[in-house]
């Protein structure tokens with residue numbers, strides 16, 4: 001395949017640190033047609049997909065997980081087009097390496113364009129979501145690059161350094177995986193946010209841990225979202241992990257979130273040791289299926305009765 005990425009000098013410069021907006025041509029691979037996506041959905045094992053629905057704007061934020069319920073791929077796409085649902089297909093490395101190849105080529109082109117850029121631990125997910133779906137205000141652990149392929153969506157981005165929007169304790173909770181995706185949000189913050197409309201063929205990456213939320217605007221939305229680390233992201237992860245454990249298990253109030261220097265290295269080593277002991281394992285969140293797609297009314301969902309709800313095993 002010819003070149004995948006086309007980026008301005010400024011976007012190349014900011015990739016892997018700040019806000020970077022560039023073009024990609026994933027769609028020309030032919031892997032994103034209805035037919036290909038339906039086929040892909042049908043071959044996804046339960047442990048590698050997540051199906052979600054979310055409350056409407058203005059309602060109490062709630063994010064629910066559900067089951068495809070053995071519905072055929074084309075019907076699932078129909079449900080995604082007609083409903084308010086969000087499907088995430090994870091682990092390309094296991095299920096669909098042909099999609100992973102596109103992402104790897106895009107990253108290697110960005111690394112060629114920006115000497116010194118080093119990215120690793122790429123983990124990609126296909127996101128297929130309804131025209132009216134949204135993703136609530138949240139922060140991700142690694143850097144994220146969103147390759148948008150079909151439909152239009154609006155991404156609201158907030159400053160990662162603003163500690164009233166993202167207090168240290170909250171970011172620690174995200175990194176320790178103890179909170180649900182949602183974190184505290186106030187509409188008034190939108191005044192200071194940057195809003196970016198994503199059209200097909202656009203890719204976007206942003207500041208590490210910057211809180212964001214997404215409103216789909218129109219059309220069935222199809223994107224690939226890729227998590228990635230840089231050496232800086234890895235160190236910040238270690239610092240917040242260690243601070244989080246110190247606060248929760250040893251009653252300390254961590255003073256420094258500095259990612260440079262010896263203290264940060266010590267914290268990264270401590271974080272690795274804490275992770276090995278599994279000290280925080282019991283506070284990691286669990287996902288429970290509370291709905292399934294309705295096979296008789298495509299686009300609608302049916303509640304799973306309380307006694308039949310199960311924990312979703314994700315590998």
Ligand SMILES: [Fe+2]
Nearest residue numbers: 139140144212
């Ligand atoms: Fe995100």
